[in-house]
Amino acid sequence: MNKDAKFAVLGGGSWATAIVKMLTNNQKQVGWYMRNTDAIEHIKTQKHNPNYLTSVEFKPEQLLLTSDINEAVDNADVLIFAIPSAFLVGELENLTSSLKDKIIFSAIKGIVPESGLIVGEHFHEVFKIPFDHIGVITGPCHAEEVAMERLSYLTIACADKEKAQLIAKNLSSNYIKTNISKDIIGTEYAAMLKNIYAIAAGIAHGLGYGDNFQSVLMSNAIREMKRYTKRIHNLDRNINKSAYLGDLLVTGYSIFSRNRMFGNMIGKGYTVKSAQMEMSMIAEGYYAAKSAYNIKENFSKKVKTPIIDAVYKVLYENKNPKKVFHDLTDKLD
Numbered sequence: 001m002n003k004d005a006k007f008a009v010l011g012g013g014s015w016a017t018a019i020v021k022m023l024t025n026n027q028k029q030v031g032w033y034m035r036n037t038d039a040i041e042h043i044k045t046q047k048h049n050p051n052y053l054t055s056v057e058f059k060p061e062q063l064l065l066t067s068d069i070n071e072a073v074d075n076a077d078v079l080i081f082a083i084p085s086a087f088l089v090g091e092l093e094n095l096t097s098s099l100k101d102k103i104i105f106s107a108i109k110g111i112v113p114e115s116g117l118i119v120g121e122h123f124h125e126v127f128k129i130p131f132d133h134i135g136v137i138t139g140p141c142h143a144e145e146v147a148m149e150r151l152s153y154l155t156i157a158c159a160d161k162e163k164a165q166l167i168a169k170n171l172s173s174n175y176i177k178t179n180i181s182k183d184i185i186g187t188e189y190a191a192m193l194k195n196i197y198a199i200a201a202g203i204a205h206g207l208g209y210g211d212n213f214q215s216v217l218m219s220n221a222i223r224e225m226k227r228y229t230k231r232i233h234n235l236d237r238n239i240n241k242s243a244y245l246g247d248l249l250v251t252g253y254s255i256f257s258r259n260r261m262f263g264n265m266i267g268k269g270y271t272v273k274s275a276q277m278e279m280s281m282i283a284e285g286y287y288a289a290k291s292a293y294n295i296k297e298n299f300s301k302k303v304k305t306p307i308i309d310a311v312y313k314v315l316y317e318n319k320n321p322k323k324v325f326h327d328l329t330d331k332l333d
Contacts, residue, residue: 083108084282152177154178155179155241189232190244195251213329217252228303
């Protein structure tokens with residue numbers, strides 16, 4: 001693996017902005033693709049993203065900014081995707097450049113709706129990228145705390161240890177510590193599932209449940225995640241590690257969690273559409289709830305997932321949150 005590999009980040013949101021910030025600590029130049037041409041011009045002149053993490057100041061000469069996805073791909077060896085999963089296919093439709101020989105890392109915490117696959121599997125199935133050229137970047141890590149340079153931890157998962165180490169080295173700094181894992185499937189599914197559980201935590205808070213119930217909810221959520229990931233990919237993983245339990249806790253409890261915020265609005269009586277319209281950011285867990293529910297319904301052997309089921313009923317079957325969560329309380333221990 002070339003230690004001088006060139007990097008590009010694809011996406012214009014808060015997590016993409018945070019990743020670019022991390023990379024600029026270690027790279028002379030970082031490619032950055034986003035659709036918003038006005039935001040690109042703003043970054044060039046005002047040195048910050050006008051829409052996300054506005055406190056982060058960049059050196060424009062350090063960025064290869066472009067609204068052409070093909071230009072970003074052509075000028076990089078390593079591509080880090082941070083586009084919301086619901087919009088990934090639409091963005092990739094504009095891609096004419098080859099992904100052959102590119103290293104693909106996903107910082108997307110969701111399932112691609114059109115294929116029903118996690119992002120790594122989608123690139124493998126649709127673009128025929130070998131699994132040893134695919135990796136995952138997971139938390140526990142909120143973009144907002146990266147912006148403030150608060151100590152944060154990342155897990156870098158890839159079947160090829162050398163590639164994982166390269167990504168880890170280029171994201172590391174005095175405020176970013178990294179761990180390496182081979183569990184690509186488990187960490188990516190965990191990153192998707194924790195958003196659903198964060199919505200559940202938000203709904204519970206909006207309905208007036210207190211800390212006592214939240215602790216039980218999170219305890220059951222990590223065990224549910226363990227059952228789900230084991231059924232998807234039966235690996236001897238330690239579910240209590242940061243990439244699983246840690247990421248779940250920060251997403252379920254943090255004031256920066258958009259999924260918890262979304263769930264809180266639902267619990268307080270917002271409709272799904274009104275909550276989405278009021279939020280300026282995408283709550284990945286909304287899309288993940290439907291995909292995760294449909295996937296587990298097709299398991300040959302059923303897996304007990306009362307929390308996923310409850311969130312699905314509220315978001316997609318328009319069931320009353322108060323009634324659904326009252327019933328959920330009898331299914332937890």
